[in-house]
Amino acid sequence: MNLDIPKLKSIGKRVSYPKNFQLVQKGERCQKCWIIEKGIARYMYLQEEQELTGWFDLEGDIVGSVYSLLGLGGAREKIQLVEDAELIEIQLVDIQKDDAYFQNFKMNVMSHYFIEMENRLKLFQSLDGKGRYLYLLENKPQLLQRVPLHMIASFLGLTPESLSRIRSAIS
Amino acid sequence: MNLDIPKLKSIGKRVSYPKNFQLVQKGERCQKCWIIEKGIARYMYLQEEQELTGWFDLEGDIVGSVYSLLGLGGAREKIQLVEDAELIEIQLVDIQKDDAYFQNFKMNVMSHYFIEMENRLKLFQSLDGKGRYLYLLENKPQLLQRVPLHMIASFLGLTPESLSRIRSAIS
DNA sequence: TGCTTCCCTTATCATTTGGTAAGAAGGCAC
DNA sequence: GTGCCTTCTTACCAAATGATAAGGGAAGCA
Numbered sequence: 180m181n182l183d184i185p186k187l188k189s190i191g192k193r194v195s196y197p198k199n200f201q202l203v204q205k206g207e208r209c210q211k212c213w214i215i216e217k218g219i220a221r222y223m224y225l226q227e228e229q230e231l232t233g234w235f236d237l238e239g240d241i242v243g244s245v246y247s248l249l250g251l252g253g254a255r256e257k258i259q260l261v262e263d264a265e266l267i268e269i270q271l272v273d274i275q276k277d278d279a280y281f282q283n284f285k286m287n288v289m290s291h292y293f294i295e296m297e298n299r300l301k302l303f304q305s306l307d308g309k310g311r312y313l314y315l316l317e318n319k320p321q322l323l324q325r326v327p328l329h330m331i332a333s334f335l336g337l338t339p340e341s342l343s344r345i346r347s348a349i350s
Numbered sequence: 351m352n353l354d355i356p357k358l359k360s361i362g363k364r365v366s367y368p369k370n371f372q373l374v375q376k377g378e379r380c381q382k383c384w385i386i387e388k389g390i391a392r393y394m395y396l397q398e399e400q401e402l403t404g405w406f407d408l409e410g411d412i413v414g415s416v417y418s419l420l421g422l423g424g425a426r427e428k429i430q431l432v433e434d435a436e437l438i439e440i441q442l443v444d445i446q447k448d449d450a451y452f453q454n455f456k457m458n459v460m461s462h463y464f465i466e467m468e469n470r471l472k473l474f475q476s477l478d479g480k481g482r483y484l485y486l487l488e489n490k491p492q493l494l495q496r497v498p499l500h501m502i503a504s505f506l507g508l509t510p511e512s513l514s515r516i517r518s519a520i521s
Numbered sequence: 522t523g524c525t526t527c528c529c530t531t532a533t534c535a536t537t538t539g540g541t542a543a544g545a546a547g548g549c550a551c
Numbered sequence: 552g553t554g555c556c557t558t559c560t561t562a563c564c565a566a567a568t569g570a571t572a573a574g575g576g577a578a579g580c581a
Contacts, residue, residue: 224472226472226476229476231472231475231476233468233471233472233475245464246464246465246468249457249461251461251465255468282453285457286420286453286456286457286460289457289460289461289464290420290422290460292464293416293417293460293463293464293467294417294422296464296467296468296471297404297417297426297467299471300404300467300470300471300474301395301397301402301404303471303474303475303507304402304404304474304504304507305397305400305402305507307538307539307566307567307568308567308568309567327527327528327529328528328529329527329528329529333475336474336475336476337568337569338568338569338570339528339529339530340529340530340531340568340569340570340571341567341568341569343529343530343531344530344531344567344568345567346530347530347531478536478537478538478568478569479537479538480537498557498558498559499558499559500557500558500559508538508539509538509539509540510558510559510560511538511539511540511541511559511560511561512537512538512539514559514560514561515537515538515560515561516537517560518560518561
């Protein structure tokens with residue numbers, strides 16, 4: 180049931196992209212996904228005037244628009260690199276050749292994000308800004324060291340000013 | 351690609367349960383799911399001391415612990431009926447007989463909740479309590495008429511008092 | 522070097538929200 | 552009926568957050 184990552188990597192090819200490079204465009208029907216060898220990817224939603232940070236992927240994660248990969252439609256978000264990155268780029272068509280593996284791939288990718296989002300939603304429902312920040316500090320401390328704070332603030336549903344206040348109140 | 355609902359219904363059997371009946375217990379490995387003919391189901395997370403309303407299902411929706419149905423483990427939530435309900439009860443084992451249909455079933459159920467939760471998360475990240483309430487009023491007005499407001503408050507990530515204040519400020 | 526741009530912080534004030542307490546209205550059991 | 556329980560509202564105060572403005576520092580570029 181688990182995803183065969185080595186197989187997935189063998190299907191793809193190694194690529195390097197610079198900071199701020201855009202992997203996925205909003206509305207795009209994605210034919211690719213990536214595995215992060217080094218770097219951070221950021222999922223961004225364009226919400227009336229403001230840019231919302233929906234998620235970050237780190238080393239070892241699979242990057243791609245889930246909505247689009249599943250064949251549900253065009254990507255709802257754009258995905259950009261926060262740092263210079265080294266990735267394994269995988270053409271979807273190469274996974275689709277093996278249908279059983281492709282089904283397994285889709286189930287794995289979606290269930291992974293399903294679990295992450297379920298947790299994330301509970302955090303928003305039950306914790307205030309300080310609580311959400313502390314949770315991030317506890318569970319993904321690398322993000323706080325490698326990602327600009329205004330992106331973290333958006334990810335936490337806060338203004339940069341509020342996040343700054345929360346951080347200064349703690350330390 | 352879409353789920354064959356008539357087929358699903360033909361597999362199950364009609365049942366009636368009273369208000370407050372518990373369909374799924376936390377930790378349970380579910381062998382059933384349901385289609386709602388009449389009534390409302392409520393998904394509840396037990397979060398340190400407090401009870402969190404994660405979701406509501408209405409007429410036409412498929413009810414069940416997605417996490418458990420996908421074989422990922424025991425249910426993370428309990429599911430109870432908000433009203434007396436009429437349901438089509440479906441034994442999982444009966445769907446699993448047809449593997450292609452079962453794969454399709456799982457993909458459909460999960461992608462449905464994936465999309466719902468993605469939207470819901472964006473609401474929490476970008477809107478305050480009033481905004482989230484107005485969104486609900488616009489998009490699921492039936493819930494406000496049929497579900498006790500303290501459950502709605504929890505669903506919106508608010509205290510009952512805050513929701514009450516928001517409602518009185520609007521009307 | 523000097524300049525701009527980006528990133529972050531701090532301060533102030535208005536608004537929103539939570540916590541606590543209290544009370545009203547309705548349903549239900551006895 | 553009486554009494555209990557649930558649900559909902561209102562009021563008050565403290566805390567959290569947003570909006571706006573301002574400033575400093577670091578990085579990048581001509």
